[in-house]
Amino acid sequence: MATVKKKLIGQQTYYYLEHTFRHNGKIRKKERYLGKKVPENIDELKTDFFVEI
Numbered sequence: 001m002a003t004v005k006k007k008l009i010g011q012q013t014y015y016y017l018e019h020t021f022r023h024n025g026k027i028r029k030k031e032r033y034l035g036k037k038v039p040e041n042i043d044e045l046k047t048d049f050f051v052e053i
Contacts, residue, residue: 002046004038005031012036017049 002019015034020027030053032045039045 002049004034004042017042017045019049019053021053 002017005016005018007014007016014036015038016031017034018029018031020029022028030049032049034042034045
């Protein structure tokens with residue numbers, strides 16, 4: 001399941017869509033930059049992200 005993570009870099013806050021999964025016995029993490037605000041169409045972005053993975 002993809003989650004929205006907030007990263008604080010310096011004084012700025014950035015949002016990322018993140019998904020962690022296991023592949024060939026190793027844990028992998030994929031993330032996509034969302035911007036400084038969480039977009040309103042987050043559900044569409046999550047489905048596109050899963051298709052990409």
